[in-house]
Amino acid sequence: MNVLFVHNNFPAQFQQLARFLSQQPGVTVAAVGAQNSRAQKGVRLVKYSLTDVDVSASHPFARRFDLECHRAEQVLYALTTLASSGFVPEVIVAHPGWGETLPLRAVFPKARLIVYCEFFYGTNDRDIGFDSEFPAIGVDGHVALQMKNAATLLALSECDAGLAPTQWQRSTFPRLHQDRISVLHEGIDTAAIKPSQNASFRLPSGRVLSAKNEVVTFVARNLEPLRGYHVFMRALPRLMAERPNAEILIIGGHGTSYGAPPPAGKTWQSIYLEEVSARIDMRRVHLAGHLPYQDYLRALQISSAHVYLTYPFVLSWSLLEAMSAGCLVIGSDTAPVREIINAENGILVPFFDTDQLSKRLIEALAHRERFNGIRTAARQTILDQYDLARTCLPALVAFVRGGETPSELPRFLARAG
Structure with missing residues (x-):
């Protein structure tokens, strides 16, 4: 063929x-x-x-x-x-x-x-x-x-x-x-993207963070409004004031992937960072830019709380990867996210409600063990529904071959195995 x-x-x-x-x-x-x-x-x-x-x-x-x-x-x-x-x-x-x-x-x-x-x-x-x-x-x-x-x-x-x-x-x-x-x-490669209590992440300064630290992660291909960067940044003043040990790890570029471009000579990243910079401890805000894939995975593995926000638009792989890594995901209550996140495997907040977002982040950092069950359920969701090797890839191969449908997946897997 x-x-x-x-x-x-x-x-x-x-x-x-x-x-x-x-x-x-x-x-x-x-x-x-x-x-x-x-x-x-x-x-x-x-x-x-x-x-x-x-x-x-x-x-x-x-x-x-x-x-x-x-x-x-x-x-x-x-x-x-x-x-x-x-x-x-x-x-x-x-x-x-x-x-x-x-x-x-x-x-x-x-x-x-x-x-x-x-x-x-x-x-x-x-x-x-x-x-x-x-x-x-x-x-x-x-x-x-x-x-x-x-x-x-x-x-x-x-x-x-x-x-x-x-x-x-x-x-x-x-x-x-x-x-x-x-x-x-x-599909998500759950064998490669998985929780690790021993993971660590080295900041550009040389300082090393681990799961013992209070780490809030935010990931987007580019830091822009469509992915809720402005909402996330506006939640930081209250969060960082109430959690003086919280480290904010932001992964993404300063370009524009979707939506309108920023005003000439500026980036969305700089616009919203400048908006809140006077009210936050900039020493605890780490703009990591685009990372090698393994470094990105380490960031997810040390995350105490992972924020994923999006307009009603294409769902990012990063959400499913964060769940596979066992992150506690605090996501926007928008249609694409509601398809994946529920009360058992994550936390939903209204997209524009920065107070609610900061409040849930504060709770997540203050009572980390309370949310272990949600982390486990997030990982299980990916294992059950989005696992690359066991579910998604065999179904896609069957679909492409045309002779078998996803409903016949068990038979296909039996022959393949």
Whole structure:
């Protein structure tokens, strides 16, 4: 069987699935991705280049789609290279978010096309309009937002099946398409991401923190409002005043992954740090930036309380990884998080309620042993529902093969084992 993955940042969400398939006898795996894609052993990667494209002459509503068409053209060239070498996929797994799916049917019309359904943009019960601190997007903004779905809608009209990582993310898609979208998470490597009482984390200053310290962790790819960075920072003055030994470990970059960019010359990280800096002990606030993966895991393992906040948007892997590491998660009471966190395996607080957040953090630090049961339940949730080796990966492989469904997983596991 020939399998093709298409993702501008390959391997991304397809990392474990592509790796596993490439190791199976009789399976050949290839991938198409942009220049920042990473090679993976056993996977033939064909990269494409998208040079600076001027879309200013296009109508503002159409500029994103124009850019996606330019990207699709480059993907078309990459697909042609694969086809000319004799590689013809029986299955294609592709992310539709950047226009890369547009030429797939034209080049490989007989392939089974699976579209990764990560998120469908909209103005109701999602990230747009959720936070009144930021300006509304207006009518023009609403139209432009809907246009962001154009390539995804075209992909959905042509695909054989869709794949979403969570029930809530599936629910963002039009009802017309939801019946063809299965919910299968990529999975968490629970063997590698697990609790450790012996873990330690070295700060840039050289000081070492461990689980004996009071450590509050916050993780986001980039520190920005969509992931609740502003709410978290505003909870620090009360928290740090009442817990004079608390250490605040913040992991993430100062760029913008989602949502509106900050004012020119500033970062969201600096804006909200400056807002509270005069009221907190900056010696106990550690901005770690982006970390090597093992250092990131050590940070989770020493965490006394882990804060995960998000608008109604794509759920971060970091939440599930924190639970797998046995963290006490204090999360935002927003739809994506409620799907994972309940009263038994974590703590939910209203997204904007900084007083409630600081209060729960203070309780967590003052009475750590009281919350051990929640930590254990968090880990068990991941073991039961999101374990990579036992649940998610076998189900994904069955789904890609097409001959077996997730409901037949026990039979698949028996044969595989």
